[in-house]
Amino acid sequence: MSTILSELAAGIPQTIGITLASFVVAAVLGLPLAVLRRSEVWLVRLPAVVVVEVLRAVPPIVWLFLIYYSLGSTDQVRLTTFQAAVIGLGLIYAAHLSEAYRAGLNAVPVGQWEATRALALPRRQMYARVILPQALVVVVPPMATFAIALLKDSAIASVIGATDITFQAVQLTQQDLNGLGNFTVAGLLYIALGVPFALVARGADRVLSRRLVGS
Amino acid sequence: MNPESRPLLALDGVCVAYRHHEVVHDVSLDVASGEVVALIGPSGAGKSSLLRAINFLEPPSKGRVVLEGAEVGGSRRSLDALRRDVGMVFQSFNLFPHLTALQNVMLAPVHTLGVSKEQARERAMRQLTHVGLAEHAHVKPGKCSGGQQQRIAIARALAMEPKVMLFDEPTSALDPELGAEVLATMRSLAAEGMTMVVVTHEMHFAEDVADRVVFMADGRIVEQNAAGKLMRDPQHPRTQRFLNAVRNR
Numbered sequence: 045m046s047t048i049l050s051e052l053a054a055g056i057p058q059t060i061g062i063t064l065a066s067f068v069v070a071a072v073l074g075l076p077l078a079v080l081r082r083s084e085v086w087l088v089r090l091p092a093v094v095v096v097e098v099l100r101a102v103p104p105i106v107w108l109f110l111i112y113y114s115l116g117s118t119d120q121v122r123l124t125t126f127q128a129a130v131i132g133l134g135l136i137y138a139a140h141l142s143e144a145y146r147a148g149l150n151a152v153p154v155g156q157w158e159a160t161r162a163l164a165l166p167r168r169q170m171y172a173r174v175i176l177p178q179a180l181v182v183v184v185p186p187m188a189t190f191a192i193a194l195l196k197d198s199a200i201a202s203v204i205g206a207t208d209i210t211f212q213a214v215q216l217t218q219q220d221l222n223g224l225g226n227f228t229v230a231g232l233l234y235i236a237l238g239v240p241f242a243l244v245a246r247g248a249d250r251v252l253s254r255r256l257v258g259s
Numbered sequence: 260m261n262p263e264s265r266p267l268l269a270l271d272g273v274c275v276a277y278r279h280h281e282v283v284h285d286v287s288l289d290v291a292s293g294e295v296v297a298l299i300g301p302s303g304a305g306k307s308s309l310l311r312a313i314n315f316l317e318p319p320s321k322g323r324v325v326l327e328g329a330e331v332g333g334s335r336r337s338l339d340a341l342r343r344d345v346g347m348v349f350q351s352f353n354l355f356p357h358l359t360a361l362q363n364v365m366l367a368p369v370h371t372l373g374v375s376k377e378q379a380r381e382r383a384m385r386q387l388t389h390v391g392l393a394e395h396a397h398v399k400p401g402k403c404s405g406g407q408q409q410r411i412a413i414a415r416a417l418a419m420e421p422k423v424m425l426f427d428e429p430t431s432a433l434d435p436e437l438g439a440e441v442l443a444t445m446r447s448l449a450a451e452g453m454t455m456v457v458v459t460h461e462m463h464f465a466e467d468v469a470d471r472v473v474f475m476a477d478g479r480i481v482e483q484n485a486a487g488k489l490m491r492d493p494q495h496p497r498t499q500r501f502l503n504a505v506r507n508r
Binding site for chain 2: 153155156158159161162163164165166169173174177178255
């Protein structure tokens with residue numbers, strides 16, 4: 045057991061790295077997608093809808109193959125497995141997160157938007173000071189769920205050769221044929237890595253809710 | 260026209276429509292500087308829609324809004340200029356729940372007007388004192404009573420130093436006691452010479468505080484007159500019916 049653990053532990057940095065980097069990409073790109081998707085102008089809304097739906101409709105493993113073996117293997121662009129995984133998972137989860145953001149923005153009462161308009165607040169300040177702090181309370185719980193899903197989906201990166209936990213388990217199994225032991229430990233590692241995400245999410249949720257009503 | 264006789268705010272043939280359903284038909288109304296105009300009438304008369312058309316929260320489908328002789332256009336810049344000069348107080352307060360009273364009042368002076376933080380803080384404290392809530396400066400709206408919240412909302416609008424204040428049924432969400440403290444604040448504002456347009460169901464307020472009362476029904480102005488005269492001696496049968504119903508309630 046401890047031998048398996050020490051072998052698989054070599055993949056932990058890559059698993060955490062792919063998860064965190066993809067999450068940052070998703071969190072940043074998801075916001076403009078959500079804002080564009082709420083536009084009243086259909087010409088603005090339509091491209092955002094198409095991007096979100098296409099990103100979600102194609103299986104993650106297909107995206108990763110597409111990015112790594114075609115777009116990322118040209119003479120001009122050479123992507124590492126890590127970069128390809130982060131781009132692919134980052135984009136897919138940007139689409140998922142944009143829907144969570146959209147739900148958060150929709151949850152901010154109409155009166156709040158009207159008050160910012162009546163006060164002629166510039167758009168950036170309107171979002172930064174008024175809308176997003178309130179939307180965040182609604183968005184944090186699903187964000188945590190997506191972070192944990194992303195952690196699990198990061199295992200897909202092993203098929204393009206990213207040296208994560210799953211990759212290490214596959215390698216080890218090819219040597220010792222102990223699939224049951226190796227993948228059980230891999231599963232336990234994913235569970236253990238998911239716990240901090242859940243704790244951070246719960247803490248953030250508590251703090252944000254308190255900030256909204258407390259004195 | 261010389262500036263003295265020019266109305267501060269003029270609505271000219273304003274219509275408001277939701278999708279294709281028109282709720283305000285061809286309303287023209289002048290408001291002089293320092294004047295308090297009360298809009299009264301049954302629910303669904305188009306009072307709130309008309310008020311919201313003044314600062315383009317409901318952009319007029321037809322007609323013009325003219326502030327200090329300048330017609331308001333549809334561009335963002337023109338709207339922002341208008342909204343800097345026109346304060347709005349909502350029925351449901353619409354305070355920002357995650358900010359303290361002081362932060363609520365300071366926000367727009369800092370970010371809309373570009374006033375320095377120190378000056379904005381000073382200005383905000385002055386307005387909170389003005390509405391009698393200086394001691395609530397560091398409290399969030401959720402911890403205040405409805406009446407206090409509405410007074411903070413009034414302070415927030417006043418901190419922009421507007422030329423006109425619009426009130427959209429400011430006491431309708433409050434019980435009579437809390438409504439009274441809001442009305443007292445509005446009374447003192449009127450006494451200080453603030454130009455106000457008030458949609459209200461408070462007939463005593465309309466009679467005592469407003470200079471002019473405008474009665475609306477079915478999206479049109481039915482009758483308008485000096486407050487005392489309209490309330491005591493309405494001419495139009497529709498106005499008489501409404502006021503009788505209100506008095507006999």
